[in-house]
Amino acid sequence: MLLAALLSLAIGQRSDVGLANVLQLLLVDDGSLARSAVVDLRLPRTLIAALIGINLGLAGLALQAITRNPLASESVLGINQGAALGVAVGLVVPSLLVVNLDVMAIIGAVVAGIVTFSIAGGLGGRLDSMRLILAGVTVGAFSFAFVRFTFTLEDNLSRLILSWTSADISSSRFDQALPLVFWAFGGLVVSMLMAHSFNILALGDGASQGLGVDPRRARFTGAMLAAVLTGASVAAAGPVMFVGLVMPHLCRLWFGPNHRVLVPVVALGGAGLVLFADVISKLVRFPYETPLGVVCALIGAPYFLYATLRARNMA
Numbered sequence: 100m101l102l103a104a105l106l107s108l109a110i111g112q113r114s115d116v117g118l119a120n121v122l123q124l125l126l127v128d129d130g131s132l133a134r135s136a137v138v139d140l141r142l143p144r145t146l147i148a149a150l151i152g153i154n155l156g157l158a159g160l161a162l163q164a165i166t167r168n169p170l171a172s173e174s175v176l177g178i179n180q181g182a183a184l185g186v187a188v189g190l191v192v193p194s195l196l197v198v199n200l201d202v203m204a205i206i207g208a209v210v211a212g213i214v215t216f217s218i219a220g221g222l223g224g225r226l227d228s229m230r231l232i233l234a235g236v237t238v239g240a241f242s243f244a245f246v247r248f249t250f251t252l253e254d255n256l257s258r259l260i261l262s263w264t265s266a267d268i269s270s271s272r273f274d275q276a277l278p279l280v281f282w283a284f285g286g287l288v289v290s291m292l293m294a295h296s297f298n299i300l301a302l303g304d305g306a307s308q309g310l311g312v313d314p315r316r317a318r319f320t321g322a323m324l325a326a327v328l329t330g331a332s333v334a335a336a337g338p339v340m341f342v343g344l345v346m347p348h349l350c351r352l353w354f355g356p357n358h359r360v361l362v363p364v365v366a367l368g369g370a371g372l373v374l375f376a377d378v379i380s381k382l383v384r385f386p387y388e389t390p391l392g393v394v395c396a397l398i399g400a401p402y403f404l405y406a407t408l409r410a411r412n413m414a
Contacts, residue, residue: 100149100367103374107145108137110378112386144271148377148391149370150279151339152346154332156369157286158325159343160361164297165321168228169351170406172344173208173329174399176231177238179340181211182326182333184242187249187260201278205330211238212326216318226318266337266392268377275335282331287366289324293317294358301356339392341399342369348406372398 109118121137159172173179185207189200218234220227246264250257299312307314325343332339346368347361354360376394383389 100371100374103371103378104145104149106378107148107374107381108141110381111136111141143273143276144268144377145374146273146276147268147271147279147336148373150276150283151332151336152342152369152371152373153283153366154279154286154328154369155339155342155373156346156365157290157362158328158332159369160347160358160365161290161293161297161321161325162343163347164300164358165318166226166228166231167301168231169348170232170344170403171235172341172347173325174239174338174340175344175403176215176235177211177240177242178208178215178235178326178329179333179338180239180242180246181214182208182330183246183264183338184211185330186263186334187246190256190260191249191252201331201334204334205327207242208326208330208333209323211242212322214238216322262390263337264392265390266339266395267388267390268336269388271336279331279335282328283366286324286328287362289320290362290366291359293320293324294362297321297358298356337392339373340396341403342372342395344406345399345402346372348402 105118105121109121120133155173158178162171162173162176162178163169182204185203185205186200188207189203215231215234215238216226218237219231246260249260296312296317299307299310300314300317302310304314307317329343347365350361350364350368354364373391373395376398377391380389380391380394383394
């Protein structure tokens with residue numbers, strides 16, 4: 100993660116700002132344009148990329164734990180797309196924007212999650228994994244269809260939404276990063292508090308109840324945690340796909356199934372993954388940039404296919 104953060108700060112359109120002098124520019128205020136490029140332009144997007152990775156990684160870990168399904172993630176279950184729909188509605192119909200876009204995104208994510216889990220039987224206590232994936236794909240497609248509809252509206256609005264849906268963070272500012280700090284810290288604390296419950300849920304509903312963990316309450320709390328973290332991330336940078344699928348899956352292979360270890364590891368891994376994606380987004384068409392969401396999708400989609408083919412049980 101630290102290496103990816105340094106590369107993200109060092110790589111950009113200014114050739115006079117590289118890895119050799121980026122730390123000096125961060126620590127010493129010499130009033131130069133080079134320091135302004137690092138502190139005012141690159142540092143906010145680096146912070147946002149890292150915080151998005153933490154949030155989406157923890158969201159995916161929570162969803163995989165409560166569903167006992169390694170293919171579950173906020174993008175596969177339609178929560179990401181539901182958050183995008185919430186933001187799009189707030190932008191297109193300002194009269195409905197009684198709260199800020201962060202809250203609209205969280206509302207959209209929560210509604211999408213409720214619909215997905217309702218279709219799969221999760222609210223009734225008997226969650227069907229295959230129906231969960233199918234419901235998530237349906238809810239996600241339905242939500243994003245409405246987002247795409249906004250592309251046909253007024254030109255300036257459609258360009259704004261199109262840029263936002265591709266998760267372009269090139270113009271990120273510090274005021275966008277500050278709310279993400281709160282959500283990432285809160286999500287990390289709640290995830291650590293729920294780590295024991297996640298471990299118990301892996302044993303099945305019957306064993307969970309016998310060991311003092313209410314499966315319904317744990318599922319509800321985990322789903323709300325995932326929806327809030329996803330909504331906050333989507334509001335800040337747009338829908339970044341597949342981070343919540345890739346990192347929990349890889350970390351589980353590398354570090355084992357204990358969620359007391361997985362929570363901090365997935366947070367760091369998610370931040371590192373999105374930061375590396377940010378670096379790649381700068382290099383693919385240098386000196387032009389590729390939107391972050393496009394790079395993450397190109398990384399995550401093949402891995403999702405690989406994980407699907409490798410899956411033996413969708414318990």
